Amino acid sequence: MKPTPLTAACDNVYEPFEDSFFLLDCLELEEPVLRGFKAPLVAEIGCGSGVVSAFLPSLIDLYIPMASDVNPAACTTTLSTWEKNSNTYNPKLPEIEVVRGSLLGFLRPNLVDVLVFNPPYVSTSDVPKLEDYDQEDMRWVDFALDGGEMGMEITNIVLENLSRYLSPHGVAYILLCANNNPKKVVENVEARGYFAHKISERRAGREILSVYRFSRNELDQH
């Protein structure tokens, strides 16, 4: 087991929790796949504290690290978390590029080699609206959990955009909970010509979490 990164103080930012740690374990299982890329662009959507992004340097040697979040505090916290761990990183690894933005809507098409997303997956009546929050708002953390209908409103946008975001050999690692109906999610993604592979599943309190790898090409299972 690789050590869990230290995280900066999470004020108004999603604190690393069971879902975050489960995602780290799943990514660690994928180390052979991740090491197969040459200088990949690795983009995390919804970086929160930065714990996931700050873990990736232990799995990939040199890459182009990027992360986005709508929450302004998540952006600065991710930079601080990266900084806190950077003494353990390869000194040739560039600093992470943290972008404040929604999903990866600011990227040119077909650039992302590895996409990672621990989404807001809780089923809620609504997803928060950006226009209701200003920079100083203390409720940005709402965006961390509220996933709207079946907890899938945000994740669905990412899944629908996979062919826009991913490079020809790109892979996406996305966390789902049982309420998201992973079986149905997999069917939908496969119907768009993608391969889906469950990395692992874990019970966390009342939730059953799973992480899937979606890719355009079939990869070796291991």
Added chain:
Amino acid sequence: MKLLTTNFVQCAVKSCSSSSNCFPLHFTECELVHEDLEFDEDFIKNVMVKIDWPALLSVTRDIGNNSLPEEKPNIESCDEQVLRDLHLVLLETQIKDGKMICKNCDHLYHIKNTIPNFLLPPHLA
């Protein structure tokens, strides 16, 4: 934001994404800082594969750097010095504060304290 990233981002407005003018953005009022990073020849070569050269030239000119050649260097046969220069421009040059403007819709994006902000107002999102 590193100059490398200027080669990856475009206007986030949906209706711009089909326009060839949404990339590269126009950079203005940029305050640059230098961040040291150890050189790695293979890494910069692999990064260069992803680079759109005319877009990089456009952005470096925007920020007043005319040091890059008109033609994309041949990465496999060029001198190490050329690779070191590219490393300096792409990976060690940061825009600390500045503005980015879409050449298609004129939308203005800010970079504050190295973090670019691509969130859109509701009528554009």
